[in-house]
Amino acid sequence: MNKKPTFYVTTPIYYPSGKLHIGHAYTTIAADAIARFKRFCGYDVRFLTGTDEHGEKIQKKAHEAGMKEIDFLDAQIAEIKKLWEKLEISNDDFIRTTEERHEKAIQKIFTKLYEKGDIYKGSYEGNYCVPCESFWTESQMIDGCKCPDCGRETKIVKEESYFFKLSKYEDRIRDLFETGNFIAPESRKNEMIKNFLDPGLEDLSVTRTSFDWGIKVPFDEKHVIYVWVDALCNYITALGYESDDDTLYKKYWPANVQLVAKEIVRFHTIIWPALLMALDIPVSKQVFGHGWILFADDKMSKSKGNIVYPGQMVDRYGVDALKYFLLREFSFGQDGSYTHRNFINRINSDLANDLGNLVSRTVSMVEKYNDGILVKNDATTEFDESLISLYKEVRVEFERQMNDLMYHEALESIWKFVRRTNKYIDETMPWALAKDEANKDVLNNVLYNLCESIRLIATLFNPLLPATAVEIYEQLGIKGREELYNWESTDEFGLIPDGVKVHKGKVLFPRLDVEEEVKILEELFAEKIVDQEKAIEHKKEITIDDFDKVELRVGKVVKCEKHPKADKLLVSQIKIGSEIRQIVSGIAAWYNPEDMIGKDVVVVCNLKPVKLRGIESQGMILAAGDNGDDLIIPLATGATDGVEVR
Numbered sequence: 001m002n003k004k005p006t007f008y009v010t011t012p013i014y015y016p017s018g019k020l021h022i023g024h025a026y027t028t029i030a031a032d033a034i035a036r037f038k039r040f041c042g043y044d045v046r047f048l049t050g051t052d053e054h055g056e057k058i059q060k061k062a063h064e065a066g067m068k069e070i071d072f073l074d075a076q077i078a079e080i081k082k083l084w085e086k087l088e089i090s091n092d093d094f095i096r097t098t099e100e101r102h103e104k105a106i107q108k109i110f111t112k113l114y115e116k117g118d119i120y121k122g123s124y125e126g127n128y129c130v131p132c133e134s135f136w137t138e139s140q141m142i143d144g145c146k147c148p149d150c151g152r153e154t155k156i157v158k159e160e161s162y163f164f165k166l167s168k169y170e171d172r173i174r175d176l177f178e179t180g181n182f183i184a185p186e187s188r189k190n191e192m193i194k195n196f197l198d199p200g201l202e203d204l205s206v207t208r209t210s211f212d213w214g215i216k217v218p219f220d221e222k223h224v225i226y227v228w229v230d231a232l233c234n235y236i237t238a239l240g241y242e243s244d245d246d247t248l249y250k251k252y253w254p255a256n257v258q259l260v261a262k263e264i265v266r267f268h269t270i271i272w273p274a275l276l277m278a279l280d281i282p283v284s285k286q287v288f289g290h291g292w293i294l295f296a297d298d299k300m301s302k303s304k305g306n307i308v309y310p311g312q313m314v315d316r317y318g319v320d321a322l323k324y325f326l327l328r329e330f331s332f333g334q335d336g337s338y339t340h341r342n343f344i345n346r347i348n349s350d351l352a353n354d355l356g357n358l359v360s361r362t363v364s365m366v367e368k369y370n371d372g373i374l375v376k377n378d379a380t381t382e383f384d385e386s387l388i389s390l391y392k393e394v395r396v397e398f399e400r401q402m403n404d405l406m407y408h409e410a411l412e413s414i415w416k417f418v419r420r421t422n423k424y425i426d427e428t429m430p431w432a433l434a435k436d437e438a439n440k441d442v443l444n445n446v447l448y449n450l451c452e453s454i455r456l457i458a459t460l461f462n463p464l465l466p467a468t469a470v471e472i473y474e475q476l477g478i479k480g481r482e483e484l485y486n487w488e489s490t491d492e493f494g495l496i497p498d499g500v501k502v503h504k505g506k507v508l509f510p511r512l513d514v515e516e517e518v519k520i521l522e523e524l525f526a527e528k529i530v531d532q533e534k535a536i537e538h539k540k541e542i543t544i545d546d547f548d549k550v551e552l553r554v555g556k557v558v559k560c561e562k563h564p565k566a567d568k569l570l571v572s573q574i575k576i577g578s579e580i581r582q583i584v585s586g587i588a589a590w591y592n593p594e595d596m597i598g599k600d601v602v603v604v605c606n607l608k609p610v611k612l613r614g615i616e617s618q619g620m621i622l623a624a625g626d627n628g629d630d631l632i633i634p635l636a637t638g639a640t641d642g643v644e645v646r
Contacts, residue, residue: 004044008252013050016076036463050095059213095238105237124161127154142586169274185333188289254282265289291335320465327407340521351509376498379441551606552645560596577642584617
């Protein structure tokens with residue numbers, strides 16, 4: 001008996017800092033889709049997800065809630081697991097970085113790297129973003145002292161630290177990028193080379209002493225191991241690496257694909273492979289960095305009330321409707337825009353009209369014209385060959401597209417055949433054939449071909465929409481006959497046996513009233529989340545003399561363009577009286593360059609100029625944000641440029 005090929009797929013481990021929205025669920029749904037597809041194709045699949053539970057932010061949140069860290073985490077993780085169950089995620093393992101199996105292995109990994117000389121003791125002074133748990137160099141920060149990932153202010157951290165020799169592996173990582181298909185899509189590779197490899201890699205601080213919620217360095221317990229050793233290594237500790245039983249590690253590693261959102265690609269394609277190289281074990285075969293799901297072209301934000309929660313969507317529309325939308329609507333790898341209207345329209349057009357009507361019409365006709373019995377015969381129509389020929393093309397396209405993680409294209413291929421099958425009804429007109437007994441054989445052939453096409457359609461999307469596929473098999477009368485809907489069965493048109501009886505069931509996807517549903521969804525997700533109990537942490541008081549040192553003036557943006565070396569930065573030319581100032585701002589996630597032109601903004605004029613990714617910034621545009629979710633630039637509309645703000 002041939003041994004099954006293995007396939008290991010992972011999602012990033014999620015930070016349990018609040019309720020997960022559809023953007024968070026997107027990665028896991030996509031990973032579930034490829035895991036189910038590979039199992040369907042006969043692979044021995046291992047699918048891992050989990051949670052990243054250490055760090056200063058978790059400790060702070062737990063203390064604010066008056067709870068022990070582990071108690072705070074247990075409640076958060078229970079909600080995440082409940083959501084994965086509701087979304088019918090088929091993960092084989094769920095790892096928590098607070099588990100003993102992980103913590104023991106991390107201590108062994110850290111010790112191994114230290115004894116090898118790839119980790120050394122030193123001291124660190126630099127800018128640190130607590131929410132992102134990231135250190136940044138002066139050239140990487142935006143607006144002087146803000147995190148380039150989330151836009152929040154960083155703080156200066158000075159402490160003793162152990163460092164990982166990331167710089168040692170720069171050449172090997174560059175070679176990794178230039179050969180094979182380690183990073184996908186191609187645009188992510190270009191970003192990593194331009195923004196991180198070309199400027200040069202610096203050694204990485206991998207321990208902290210300013211908090212103690214983490215895995216202790218076994219030979220120096222005042223240090224806790226930093227997230228990018230702790231969290232990243234979950235992908236191998238979950239397989240038993242450095243444990244008494246590493247059977248799973250030997251079987252499944254290296255990972256076939258690791259799915260991550262684009263904002264953490266750098267950690268997974270630079271730090272992670274360097275750690276693996278240092279451990280002398282193979283790197284992952286591929287890291288795929290997908291884009292964000294935006295809300296009507298805007299970043300999802302709790303304060304704006306534009307968060308969409310997947311659990312509530314499933315409760316109202318079903319899990320397959322949500323999965324279909326997320327996998328079909330967005331080009332995996334690129335940013336995509338969610339709107340309530342797009343969601344409802346996609347359900348109506350594809351699931352209700354195309355698929356639902358096809359199944360309902362077909363089963364109804366078999367029941368009406370032949371008492372529900374399918375009859376297989378040799379009669380043909382002039383349209384049969386083109387129907388079957390298109391299916392064979394679609395089958396090949398679908399397999400290739402799924403293996404390339406092009407879910408939207410794979411589903412479009414299926415729907416190309418769905419539309420062709422609907423057209424086959426219009427071409428053959430079964431209702432006309434039924435009027436003449438002489439056409440009975442041709443009618444039976446047409447009805448059989450329709451049911452067989454529906455079997456194949458359902459079987460192709462079975463890994464993606466399993467609940468819908470089962471319902472279709474029920475209506476076709478083949479539920480329980482797995483030989484008719486396994487992967488091998490998709491190779492051949494015409495497998496449904498003669499004499500099968502169909503059973504009309506419920507409507508798969510009832511057509512929805514667009515305006516009514518949009519209104520319901522707007523009301524469902526409209527509530528803005530405001531933490532009334534959390535006290536604002538004010539900065540140290542200043543005097544009027546201190547404030548008078550800051551020169552604030554109104555400036556008019558006359559030109560704005562994207563920074564050539566940083567996607568999150570915009571370069572603005574701002575008219576302040578008779579002069580033009582160039583200011584670099586980390587606002588690209590919230591504002592397009594063309595939207596900035598003509599705005600009257602407030603500028604800090606006497607801020608010392610700094611270079612941000614090689615371009616000088618002569619001041620700062622004032623902006624207001626809420627924990628990185630929003631960023632709003634207050635305007636002085638109508639004020640004369642150059643006037644002082646007091």
